[in-house]
Amino acid sequence: MQEQKPRYYLIDGIRGITVVSMVLFHFCYDVFIVFGNNPGWYGNPYVYMWQQSICQTFIFISGLVWQWGRAANLRRGLCLNLLGFALSFITLVFMPTEVIWFGILNFLGCAVLLMFPLEKAAEKIPSVLGLGVCIFCFIFFKNIQYKTLGLGDVVQIHLPDFLYSIKILTPLGFPYPGFVSSDFFPILPWMFLYLGGYFFGRIFMEHSGWHSFACKKIPFFSALGRRAIWVYLFHQPVCMLVCMFIFMPL
DSSP, rough: OOOOOOOOOHHHHHHHHHHHHHHHHHHHHHHIIITOSSTGGOOOOOHHHHHHHHHHHHHHHHHHHHGGGGGGGHHHHHHHHHHHHHHHHHHHHHOGGOOOOSSSHHHHHHHHHHHHHHHHHHTTSHHHHHHHHHHHHHHHHHGGGGGGGEEEEEEEEEEGGGGGGGGGGGGGTTOOOOOOOOSSSHHHHHHHHHHHHHHHHHHHHHHHHHHHTOOOOOTHHOOOOOHHHHHHHHHHHHHHHHHHHHHHHO
16 A cells, blocks of 8 residues: 655645735735725835745745645646636736736646656756755846846846847747736746755755654645635636725725
């Protein structure tokens, strides 16, 4: 009889806490931006940090657990991409001002599939080295969609304009002039963060002492984290309906 793999509920719990943070963030976005109650809200640096904490946690955890769901990853990657395409179509038809092109679902779907050819090369890299290089590259490539590479104001490399004139390169991190998306997660730099999660997952598996601690549940949040995709798909329509009820005249 095959031994059942343990469930690391703590990771589910972290994902669940992030789900709640995401719902609150998107509700605030609807209130302040979509319904125009504070158009400058999104420009606040603390709001940006909040938004980044959510998406970076989701992407890092997704990379962390990739090796544990290897058997289902092909199906998962295809499903995430199909859901991403469906979300693009729905927003284009019903919310064209908030249309989503290559949002986080499409990125995660592509990242899951890209790990199949990348895993063989990644296996040859020591886990700690791989994690460090990936985090460095994520920071270095963070502003690639704004035509620069570097480390803040210390090191800056300006990329040639022609890379941003080819529309097919937009999902890679080179958006063409006039490109607009309310949720945009290109392959670069985000694949480096996903790979960082993958390497951290290997480090986690190498430290057996962490396993029993990671099996502990966070009440409510661990259960919620296992249903993160469904919350993501349905929370925004609910938030919009609540805002419409509050702010639109009868």
